[in-house]
Amino acid sequence: MNSVSMTLDELRTLARAKLRLVGLAPDHADAVAETMVAGERDGCASHGIYRLLVAANSVAKGVAVPDAVPDITEPAPALVKVDGRGGFAQLPFERGLPLLVEKARRHGIAALAVTNSVHFAALWPEVEAVTAHGLVALAFTPSHAWVAPAGGTKPVFGTNPIAFGWPRPGRDPFVFDFATSAVARGEIELHRRAGKPVPEDWGYDAAGNPTTDAASVLDGAMRTFGGHKGSALAAMVELLAGPLIGDMTSAESLAADGGRMGSPIGGELVIALDPAGFLGAGLAGRFAAAEAMFDSIEGQGARLPSARRYAARATSLRDGVRIPAQLHADILAIGSNG
Template identity: 70%
Template sequence: MTDTVKMTLDEVRALARSVLAAQGLAPAHVEAVAETMVAGERDGCTSHGLYRLLVCAHTIRAGKVALDAEPEIVESAPGLVRVDARGGYAQLAFALGRGPLAAIAKANGIAALAINNCVHFAALWPEVEALAEEGLVALAFTPSHAWVAPAGGTAPIFGTNPIAFGWPRPGRHPYVFDFATSAVARGEIELHRRAGKPIPLGWGIDAAGRPTTDATAALGGAMLTFGGHKGSALATMVELIAGPLIGDLTSRASIEHDGGANASPLGGELVIAIDPAGFLGGAVARQLDAAEMLFDGIQAQGARLPSERRYAARARSEADGVEVSAKLLADIQALLD
């Protein structure tokens, strides 16, 4: 048996949909959640691709997500769209709030989307990329479970607490970055554990607070922030603006709610959309050109822009399909047996 299996993106989509439906997820959620997994596989982000079917199945079986939740836009301030996800996955709530968010941003120059009471397991770049494709500058933030120790500490208090940013580039893919404020996404450590591979030093510590290269020990201890105190400060910011600011859970409250189920986090997400034309008026084209000069200057030095590898992987995947771990597919198939 080979280590990998070649799949088309349509086959990836069909597999994701069939597994999610078999787990009892409502059709609207099946479609929205599956697309994020397809995007992960398509763009070479395998830790956010089909592997997340195992994560979703576990969360569903633990009873930690509402299978048929119908997100609702609730009354809020004029420049704010607030969506109550009602305990469902974040994808459908974002889909509901995306249109009003973009419309308010284009009318007023800036707007925010607060998603409350959602279960989150995915990356944030699909959301900021979608808004940037509409010509908007976008930022997104979400806490998670308390898995990450603060700089100088030894006990988890932060989530992986990602930050994502999107910048529109007319005629090109948007400039997008999305990174955890932890040294690495938790899914990367889990993939190392599954493969029996050591993790690099600096990713995590064991339960006694000692540096470790053992993925299992790091998962049972604490992850670390990137950049020491700088990553720790950014993680704190995410906790505040996507937790208390929007009336939702911190990462510590989320893991307490989890009660040892090891399911996906419950909490909130904050998305900010900015319309360049609202700030610049008729000067918008000139300033977007200035941004392109910045990007050109970066690349002229041989440096890579964030997401370049993702976009290159996307082109390959759309043309040739993707290689998926045979062991992972066997584990996923077991969910259907």
Template identity: 55%
Template sequence: MTDESGCVRLPVEAVHDLAFRVLRHAGMSEPHARAIADVVTAGQRDDCQSHGLYRLLIITHTLRQGTVSGTATPVVHDRTPAVVAVDACSAFSPLAFEVGSRHLAEKARTVGIAALAINNCYHFSALWPEIETLTAQGLAAMAMTPSHAWVTPFGGGTRPTFGTNPMAFGWPRPDRFPYVFDFATSAAARGEIELHRRAGRPIPPGWGVDHAGHPTTDPDAVINGGSMLTFGGHKGSALSTMIELLAGPLIGDLTSLDSLERDGGAGGTPFHGELVIAFSPALLGLGDTQGDTQRAERLFDAIVDQGARLPSQRRFAARERSLKEGVPIPLDLYHEVKALLD
């Protein structure tokens, strides 16, 4: 059954079951299939269409290329009291994060601040599910990762050099949704441009340029031979460079240029590393946890009381609707995903 918007609505559990079955059918081990199903279900539940079930099309395509492992067991390296590294062994990142985040949270609660380096992973997901894993444990957290070189640098750049290079931050809030932002340092996520292309809709000005460097609203021109742009001009370009360095050479992993070169035109998921940092407010503060929490809440109240919106409020509202009314899935996408079981 479809609703008035042309979407199929399924319970969250049914969405997860569909994703899990597709991934198992594609040859993934049960732990990987479950971890990835968790992530894409969360994206669909929160109406993050570019990071929901749509990602199954890309994941299964990458699996067919034969470069990504659907069965590798992540290897944990406990380096110092404040640093843990996980080798994903050329598999997708969700299971590596799931394993590594347990060590990361324990270290942060013990020493105050800790870092998780995930190496040799294929990363496709949004970062907010990872951040929310840590805020649910009372920790503040940051995450960042490069991707493929799709974005041209600001100030005369003519060639794709950066990835979309997302970064995310989360702050725990007692008895309510956390404060979370998650955004690409490109003007838009790659998946958003792809969704516009699939729907035959132009992209907004400022998202990309064509092969000659001319501004364009044609998503095909950006994806096929063109380049994406950073947000905020030189500021987004500088942040993108920082992420390339911190989540690349700093942790012994690839840049977005390296990742795209390694892909060799196959159109697969980016291959690189990820850096996650967790902070314990209890240990980094001066012992007045209640006062610190009140000061943070006063800040959030000052934002919303004047009519401004906190990041992720739209997503959290979509989550609550999905839990009550079912998860909306565009009919065409639903049939495409179901076809992956054939």
């Protein structure tokens, strides 16, 4: 068979077990596994259980501290800072979220800076977690310097995603999460694993030439989306989730990796806004206006961002997921002596 059928609970159990086997402390293993299961559940294969191989590699290469204890501080009334102490970013975010929510409700706006952490996942789980509290959310993180600026062919930026979440009472939130690169790096890696070419506009080889070979793009430079617009947004993410919060740029992250080929090391900025703080008694009316906008989008046949994820989620919650057989075998081999 080319794929293996699993329930989400089976996938979660496997992910937790393998993460603990490679040395992650239980609280880290549980938090990291949940993001992988969420990606697979929502049809995002490039950020799903494939990332278990990525996480295991980062632990094995000494990039991620497996038992790091996050340190929470409050540098200002509306700010939360969580030093991840070199561990994966999921647990620091989880530990800082309650304080972020409390401060956003108290001040109308608050920000959470996760620093000194290892990143490998999408940002939409974070913004969904914030919108679950009725708050609007923005999130940013740089990565390794894999992406060339518009007009260049040498890496400067990370894939540098931007995520946004808007709560919709009684409905799934409006969420988008996209890299400022032309495509997620994990998508190129999946093409490499499958022996498939990539579109020529995804990146350059090490000599700066356009290429359709996935491995050559991984060894060379990816492109930003939208030319100079994506390039400017990538630079914004570098600044917001790097120097602004006292953490590294993507170039510094890659240098700190020292050739270990681990996941990016650095910061993440999450901003939460409380609609009730801005709107007071006008909350219901303004949220109705937002719903009218969503209706006008879908009413003409256009798709809201995240709609495909929610559709995939409904299916996988009912039927489970199918994992490529080779990927499943690679995951089972993690921690084996063979």
